[in-house]
Amino acid sequence: MxxxxxxxxxxxxxxxxxxxxxxxxxxxxxxxxxxxxxxxxxxxxxxxxxxxxxxxxKNKDDVLITIFEEGIEQLLKILREVAESDDTFESRIRRIIELQLGLLEEQRDLAEVITVNLRQSSRLLKQYATPLFMQYIDVIAGVVREGQKEGAFRKDLNPRIVARSLFGALDAILLTWAIGEGDPAALRKAASHCASLFLEGLRQR
CATH class of the missing domain: 1.10.10.60 (Homeodomain-like)
Incomplete structure (x- = not known):
């Protein structure tokens, strides 16, 4: 939606x-x-x-909503392109992680607004963030589900739980980075570690 x-x-x-x-x-x-x-x-x-x-x-809320929507819609557009690419499933997951963190590595203020300021309003989170969050989950879960069908990923894992777990990990990384020193190199390193961790858990044995 x-x-x-x-x-x-x-x-x-x-x-x-x-x-x-x-x-x-x-x-x-x-x-x-x-x-x-x-x-x-x-x-x-x-x-x-x-x-x-x-x-x-309309008001200050509307400004914050617009910042969030336009930022997330840009991210979703890029992630969908990666998800629908011909890359291997592991490469798609790794690229999604790198892109999500990479898009904000030079935009610390935007990262702080999205991860910190939006949390200050439960109403805005429920009304505007949740629908976009579900679209994000759908994109990630789709890659995992397709990878399971092709034998690249374990079939005993729920794709949506995997997607929610990945979102939670990346959100926590961005949050701590945004309210900390905001060193871009730290995000790139975190992206590599996060990708390795999730792919190790997803990989078919």
Missing amino acids: AVHSTAKKRKGSAPDKRDRILKAAIQVFAKNGFYATRVSEIAKAAGVADGTIYLYF
Whole structure:
């Protein structure tokens, strides 16, 4: 089920101004936290008037939702391409792990907004994050299920539990990285270790 952004689409609106607002919001949310951030602070960081924010977004919640949706939808698009590729099943799982962590290694503020700020609102998590999370699980589980059918992965494992476990591991890695020093090299190393760990458990004996 696709989740569509609640951001207002205005005919003739300037995409660059909307993008500036989103980029500014990521920086301010990461610095101050979602609840402590005021719309006026986002506007100031974006170099626009306070009222301009409301030409593109309903409120502060809408800004956070849009950041999350657009970031996750970009990730899902890339992961689906990997999942549907002709690579070996092990290569697909490894590539998915590397891409998920790699996409954020140069975007520490975005990683913090997605992993930390969104958790501050259980309502937003349930209403917007859960549907996209289920799409993510479907992609990973699909690769595992196909690998099981072809004899590459163990058949005694539930594909959706494997997918949820992988998501949990990567989410925890991103969370600790985002609130820590944020060294990109640490993410790359973690991706390699995580891939080896999961593939060792999945591999058919």
